[in-house]
Amino acid sequence: MDWKLEGSAQKRESHVLQEQEVTLEDTGEDGISESFQLLQIDVECEHREEMTLPTSNAVWRSKNVQRKQRHWEKIVAAKKSKRKQEKERRKANRVENSGIYPQHSKRFLRSLTKERLLEAKHSGPRLCIDLSMTHHMSKKELSRLAGQIRRLYGSNKKADRPFWICLTGFTTDSPLYEECLRMNDGFSSYLLDITEEDCFSLFPLETLVYLTPDSEHALEDVDLNKVYILGGLVDESIQKKVTFQKAQEHSVKTARLPIQEYMVRRQNGKNYHSEILAINQVFDILSTYFETQNWPEALKKGVSSRKGYTLQNSVE
Template sequence: MSLQQGIIIAWRCQGPCLSSEERIWLPSYLKRTKRMDWKLEGSAEQTESQELQEHELALDSPGEDGVSESFRLLQIDVGCEHWEQEALPTGSAAWCSKNVRRKQRHWEKIVAAKKSKRKQEKERRKAKRVENSGIYPQHSKRFLRSLIKERLLEAKHSGPRLCIDLSMTNHMSKKELSRLAGQIRRLYGSNKKAERPFWICLTGFTTDSPLYEECLRMNDGFSSYLLDITEEDCFSLFPLETLVYLTPDSEHALANVDVDKVYILGGLVDESIQKKVTLQKAQEHSVKTARLPIQEYMVKCQSGKNYHSEILTINQVFDILSTYFETQNWPEALKKGVCSRKGYVLQNSVE
């Protein structure tokens, strides 16, 4: 209540008791107090409007992290609303139908199963990397690349050599060339993972041949492979007494892998199965031949197809040589390279 309202109430209550001078003086006084009340109300309204404007500016102005105060208050309101929803008693969800609750439980089971499956798959891939890499997986990729490069370059000077004779690819079809390019890729990948790698040389390999184009098309980074590529024939590139041509038609079983020898694999994918092609080529140049000791450590297994073959791809032969060079164990090496589809199993497994 303002001062003027109080005086008016007092005047009305005590009007008859006032003197004539007070009756004359009071109206003028009321006019002055009324003007004072207007000024006070105007200043109060101005002060209140200024405070509101300052408060709005404070809300709209961004803070230290670039978020306005009004947005913070909005987040607080949303958080409070979410908290109130979570704080509701369990009985408040009773309005949902049984069908809705059943679907919700079914969906939660599906999500939990997917999370569990992803976790198991991640652990399986991690275990597989540790098992197949042969190196410590905690190192960086740059360190691993440098380590692989160092091992391969060391094998070039002190390790065993493996030549892939590619001089017989002139009469191969495009499909056979594609299969051979894939075998070269797998062979090189296995050699990179080996703790004691071979130094690989592709002989009789011209850069304008269809096989070279197929290798570039199928094998990423083929031009940067750490191996030797030459157009020369393997028989003119190395001394003949150091060469051993590996062919399944040889009469002599390979007994050991010697670092002083150069082992030759015939780069031939022949779907027509022409026999003794590599053996005849080795005999023409008076080069020693050898076969993998499959007959000495493995036996034929009975199957519905009754199929038995000692002809392996070049990457399978290399896996056997590489495993034996590291383990000095022929049964373990043959088990890795000779699959059951070839019709051979280890003698111990039959017993």
């Protein structure tokens, strides 16, 4: 009996072992790979957690970026607001001035400007720019003079009562002419006269008035029967009385702008006071006076505060 029970127990153990072996054989490599996959998932989760946990340095950088972003957004918003306000202001000005200045096409305005300039050739005041002294000027000085000619012509185009401009002593093969073509768009189409002759042989001497700051006589009025001359000279070395001496050589009358009569010297740190103006500034004064018949108003427009002068009745 004992032997039978023992044998039966052995059979059961053997059967259990066989089932375990079968189970291991069924699972095989799949069970092992599944275990490794579970381990890999755990490792990846831990790695992600480490990456998502911000360090103190990263938090500081993030706040700094956010602060800069907010600052930039404020700047952009302010610029948009400013542009919008400027657009509305221009729109309001157009509406306000629409009844005073009718809207015209650019072609019509160009035609109107051309008509005024051509009319000035026959009935307007005449202004000569004496360009016979440019051969001693440097490239920088020529560039400055070309810019002054451009600004002078631009002011004359806008004037209600323009002058007729004549560039004398001006050759098309000169460095100044090349500089004018380079710097001034449409220079070859400017409505003005260009001649190689000098102003002293082009007009009767008794009609000429050479405007120079060294003259003893102040200009009182703009006379339609006179031809006014501006010396086209940009001299950084500031040679004195160049234009005055040239006028005397040809026995031509001279005049200066009435700066001393309507303006006073203003104290400044450099104690600098000068009546030497660029040709476009002198022209702005002449043009404004010709339209307004008001010297203080004209001088205020053309004489900048950097020259050290102010109007006599101005309040400091």
